[in-house]
């Protein structure tokens with residue numbers, strides 16, 4: 001409805017004069033192109049050249065001012081996928097005076113978030129690369145509120161899941177193609193360019209085989225804030241464990257099929273004494289699927305992008321991922337990584353078909369659906385004989401595609417057995433106590449006192465006060481870790497202690513300087529920071 005950018009909302013003449021006089025202003029966060037997001041005033045876009053334009057004038061600002069390093073390789077990543085050479089952003093520069101000779105600018109009055117979607121037809125990519133990063137980029141900059149507008153510059157059409165992108169703001173997102181209909185030179189009054197990567201947990205294997213990101217910075221809490229927002233937009237309320245418990249089997253209907261799905265559903269229902277429901281993207285609306293998953297006790301699915309919907313599972317639920325023959329579950333872990341993010345509180349189980357009899361291959365399909373007929377005979381034979389796809393890079397490895405697009409007859413007893421190893425009684429949300437995971441502060445007022453007995457024996461008494469935040473917390477177990485290091489040595493002696501003081505006599509030498517490091521530990525694994533090192537002379 002609001003696709004047309006109204007010119008009446010802003011004083012056109014004033015806007016044009018501001019652009020000519022002030023030019024473009026840019027201030028960015030981030031030190032590298034891979035972690036940079038830029039805020040612009042008066043960033044323009046030529047729909048004919050398909051280039052962004054930075055206009056220089058007396059008042060223009062460009063921070064960072066990188067000179068030609070701006071092209072090495074780019075100013076920033078437009079998508080959340082790191083350093084992908086199809087996702088780079090840059091602009092061309094012109095003097096503001098050139099505006100006299102250019103098409104009349106059309107001003108975009110909305111605050112804009114300008115970004116690239118990475119693969120809008122694949123649900124995993126939609127959530128992981130786009131929706132979560134857009135949501136949290138908007139959280140980072142207060143003027144990117146619900147009245148701001150998304151601009152997708154990757155050049156795709158709406159794609160299969162455009163309705164999901166529409167939930168993120170009240171204004172219709174605009175695609176690169178649509179910009180042409182708005183004018184030849186668009187000028188964004190206020191815009192942000194780029195996307196936060198803090199919520200991403202997986203790298204797809206462009207430079208090294210795929211796997212969890214090296215430094216994951218997101219926890220279940222932030223994931224659930226996002227899913228809560230999405231569910232509110234979809235008008236789905238969270239039923240509080242009111243109704244019956246059930247299992248959801250998320251099936252694929254086009255490829256990578258479970259061949260004995262009916263048998264699987266019966267077996268799950270029988271084993272866990274729960275209703276078991278099937279859903280698929282092809283047969284059910286997105287909100288129907290979310291409504292079901294958000295109250296499910298267990299989600300069972302073939303490896304594939306639909307499993308990203310585990311995002312919506314309630315805490316305590318179980319994710320069961322099925323892998324076709326020769327696909328090692330350890331090598332493909334986007335959904336395992338998601339389920340096991342700190343605070344996600346999901347149980348994750350992988351099952352793999354290890355029986356060649358139970359797999360159906362499709363060597364004659366097109367290559368992108370796993371066909372291998374285009375390969376030479378020897379290579380085809382090697383692939384068919386192979387028992388496991390070796391680790392590989394994204395995205396066109398024929399052996400991987402051949403194996404991942406197999407259909408599978410699931411061996412029910414072996415599946416039930418692996419689920420039972422983890423899920424002992426009934427699966428699903430329990431009256432479990434969720435450990436809140438608050439960390440201790442530094443111990444305070446640490447002191448040491450030394451005493452020397454003769455020429456070879458000495459003692460070191462160390463004492464400290466509890467961390468300041470402890471007096472406001474209920475903590476099951478409080479312990480202290482003390483490291484004693486002789487000055488100049490690389491090694492130290494570690495101790496775990498329950499009290500706030502201790503006298504050390506083992507291995508303590510007279511007339512020596514010791515460095516004493518103390519930190520507090522809550523509930524065995526919540527390690528606090530070390531207090532400032534204590535220097536103790538015996």
Ligand code: UDP
Nearest residue numbers: 121122123124252253254255281304305306
């Ligand atoms: N998809 C589906 N049913 C199918 C095949 C695919 O729902 O039978 C969905 C899948 O969940 C993903 C998209 O179609 O969102 C692309 O699937 P593809 O097999 O290419 O990717 P993968 O699931 O392996 O990531």
